[in-house]
Amino acid sequence: xxxxxxxxxxxxxxxxxxxxxxxxxxxxxxxxxxxxxxxxxxxxxxxxxxxxxxxxxxxxxxxxxxxxxxxxxxxxxxxxxxxxxxxxxxxxxxxxxxxxxxxxxxxxxxxxxxxxxxxxxxxxxxxxxxxxxxxxxxxxxxxxxxxxxxxxxxxxxxxxxxxxxxxxxxxxxxxxxxxxxxxxxxxxxxxxxxxxxxxxxxxxxxxxxxxxxxxxxxx
Amino acid sequence: xxxxxxxxxxxxxxxxxxxxxxxxxxxxxxxxxxxxxxxxxxxxxxxxxxxxxxxxxxxxxxxxxxxxxxxxxxxxxxxxxxxxxxxxxxxxxxxxxxxxxxxxxxxxxxxxxxxxxxxxxxxxxxxxxxxxxxxxxxxxxxxxxxxxxxxxxxxxxxxxxxxxxxxxxxxxxxxxxxxxxxxxxxxxxxxxxxxxxxxxxxxxxxxxxxxxxxxxxxx
Ligand SMILES: NC(=O)c1ccc[n+]([C@@H]2O[C@H](COP(=O)([O-])OP(=O)(O)OC[C@H]3O[C@@H](n4cnc5c(N)ncnc54)[C@H](OP(=O)(O)O)[C@@H]3O)[C@@H](O)[C@H]2O)c1
Ligand SMILES: NC(=O)c1ccc[n+]([C@@H]2O[C@H](COP(=O)([O-])OP(=O)(O)OC[C@H]3O[C@@H](n4cnc5c(N)ncnc54)[C@H](OP(=O)(O)O)[C@@H]3O)[C@@H](O)[C@H]2O)c1
Numbered sequence: 416x417x418x419x420x421x422x423x424x425x426x427x428x429x430x431x432x433x434x435x436x437x438x439x440x441x442x443x444x445x446x447x448x449x450x451x452x453x454x455x456x457x458x459x460x461x462x463x464x465x466x467x468x469x470x471x472x473x474x475x476x477x478x479x480x481x482x483x484x485x486x487x488x489x490x491x492x493x494x495x496x497x498x499x500x501x502x503x504x505x506x507x508x509x510x511x512x513x514x515x516x517x518x519x520x521x522x523x524x525x526x527x528x529x530x531x532x533x534x535x536x537x538x539x540x541x542x543x544x545x546x547x548x549x550x551x552x553x554x555x556x557x558x559x560x561x562x563x564x565x566x567x568x569x570x571x572x573x574x575x576x577x578x579x580x581x582x583x584x585x586x587x588x589x590x591x592x593x594x595x596x597x598x599x600x601x602x603x604x605x606x607x608x609x610x611x612x613x614x615x616x617x618x619x620x621x622x623x624x625x626x627x628x629x630x631x632x633x634x
Numbered sequence: 635x636x637x638x639x640x641x642x643x644x645x646x647x648x649x650x651x652x653x654x655x656x657x658x659x660x661x662x663x664x665x666x667x668x669x670x671x672x673x674x675x676x677x678x679x680x681x682x683x684x685x686x687x688x689x690x691x692x693x694x695x696x697x698x699x700x701x702x703x704x705x706x707x708x709x710x711x712x713x714x715x716x717x718x719x720x721x722x723x724x725x726x727x728x729x730x731x732x733x734x735x736x737x738x739x740x741x742x743x744x745x746x747x748x749x750x751x752x753x754x755x756x757x758x759x760x761x762x763x764x765x766x767x768x769x770x771x772x773x774x775x776x777x778x779x780x781x782x783x784x785x786x787x788x789x790x791x792x793x794x795x796x797x798x799x800x801x802x803x804x805x806x807x808x809x810x811x812x813x814x815x816x817x818x819x820x821x822x823x824x825x826x827x828x829x830x831x832x833x834x835x836x837x838x839x840x841x842x843x844x845x846x847x848x849x850x851x852x853x
Binding site: 425426427428429432433438571572578586588592593594596597600601603604607609610613614615618621623626628632 | 644645840
């Protein structure tokens with residue numbers, strides 16, 4: 416499986432302010448780049464923190480891109496994947512609106528009645544990991560289901576979890592011309608953080624887009 | 635006064651790991667760029683957090699650059715400035731080694747006997763602000779002392795304090811090819827963070843240096 420992380424951060428590495436509201440960091444050209452990346456992926460993944468904060472749809476915005484996917488014999492939208500150990504995703508979340516197949520990656524600590532509720536809402540539930548989702552195992556299962564290119568759209572907790580398991584192949588970071596600041600604001604990679612053996616990706620591309628720049632890192 | 639901030643951050647916006655140890659983020663070419671920026675400045679400033687974590691010298695490394703400064707009738711090294719509200723700088727800190735003039739910016743909460751101890755160690759103490767250093771007032775006093783170009787080398791708490799007071803004119807950020815991660819690791823701009831009216835600098839330059847890239851932002 417090929418895992419591509421994409422996120423937009425401020426000048427100082429933040430995905431949002433300490434209030435964890437969605438903040439417009441990028442512009443129209445970057446939005447278009449991200450939409451293409453989505454259209455090129457078999458599935459788009461986020462952590463439950465992003466579901467709760469932003470309630471994203473994770474679908475392809477451009478109708479031509481959806482049509483092109485259909486022409487290739489694919490579903491109009493890539494599948495959606497949420498890492499959600501104990502099922503905090505609300506049943507009325509937009510990712511459960513039926514516009515695309517949705518996977519919920521959960522842990523063994525997920526309450527069985529919540530699992531049932533999610534399955535009733537149309538989600539495929541994959542369980543692995545004791546208290547938190549075992550990302551290596553669940554991504555391997557997704558690959559077994561035909562998901563070869565997985566795009567990850569954040570947030571910082573999930574991105575760190577994937578980096579910790581060495582599951583990330585590529586990282587696209589749009590850096591926008593805003594400073595957010597804040598020692599408690601979410602950053603591109605949160606979690607416990609590394610203290611040694613820092614992952615050292617290669618800088619494969621630098622491109623100015625909108626008022627900012629896209630850095631492309633390869634692991 | 636012209637205030638130029640310079641810092642090196644990881645792919646994900648961190649200045650260090652959660653352990654707050656000094657981490658080599660940049661390489662030799664960036665080190666050289668920073669040394670030139672120091673040599674071009676009248677003073678180099680850090681917060682006391684950086685003194686306690688790294689005990690930096692803040693002097694110009696290259697002998698030719700020091701000689702060139704002397705030729706221009708300047709001291710070999712720019713002055714050093716530490717923002718240190720209650721004087722936590724230890725008397726044996728390297729910034730007090732006499733190799734350059736050192737200013738300690740303190741608040742009215744700084745204990746008088748500590749002030750005396752610092753003055754005995756050769757520092758010039760400037761006090762303004764009730765509990766924390768009033769950066770606008772103290773920087774104006776530094777300007778009155780002939781400091782026209784002030785370089786700020788971090789850390790993230792001080793950088794946010796300066797941004798909050800709209801004192802920053804330029805920001806150079808070296809982004810190195812390391813991921814540090816960690817929700818508690820210091821970032822380029824910490825403090826309370828903005829929740830609206832985010833500063834929106836312009837991206838004035840993008841240059842690949844060593845294994846990373848230097849972004850130049852203008853406020
Ligand atoms: N600028 C951007 O591009 C962008 C993109 C996305 C999000 N955001 C912002 O980022 C913020 C949300 O980010 P976030 O970091 O709080 O949330 P997140 O990464 O979306 O979700 C984190 C949650 O995922 C769950 N998870 C399950 N298994 C995990 C594993 N193995 N490793 C790590 N996490 C796992 C955990 O909750 P459980 O333990 O309950 O499972 C964890 O708290 C919001 O403010 C949002 O607006 C910005
Ligand atoms: N990668 C890099 O380029 C780089 C550069 C520098 C530092 N670092 C790293 O950054 C970390 C230290 O950063 P830090 O953010 O903890 O410390 P910092 O910004 O160097 O110092 C922060 C301290 O400055 C004092 N201060 C006084 N007046 C202030 C004001 N008006 N606004 C804000 N602060 C004021 C405060 O202490 P008082 O309240 O006691 O005055 C504050 O806690 C270390 O891990 C160091 O290795 C990295």
